Amino acid sequence: MVPYADRRIRLGYLSSDLGSGRLRDLLPVFFFSYDRSRFDVYTYHTGLGGDTTPFAQGVTLREIGDTTPEEAAEIIRRDEIDLLVDLARTPDDRIHAIMQRRPAPLLSHSLLTVRRTCDVPACSRGACGLRTLLYAVSSCTVLYLPCTSL
8 A cells, every 4th residue: 555645745844934034035935846736735833923924825824833832733733744844943942842742743853854753662663564655845855764764
């Protein structure tokens, strides 16, 4: 069976910079370049204020800057995100607190470092049946390794 054959892969991006700064001006082009037949893109603005309207067109935008880390993680879980990416350019305690709550099966602090967060007890012994998958994410490739390789 091919994973995700029956639905699009859901990608989520966390950032406090979606309301202002260089990321706000650069990322919409990146987000809008995804193949919409294969991917659903969600953005989670962890900051307060600013103009996030460039993201509201073409991707799902969630304003979570005024929520607790637990509430933010629950919002992300309800969206059923497959891969959640931290876009913070510097260490961000709020984003770290959200990521610690494991709101998605795959978490990444960059597109080059993907960590499996499977809670299946047998998974540590490789019994969960995961396979190595390559996902083409826009112009980047993310390697998804089975938990036994990590």
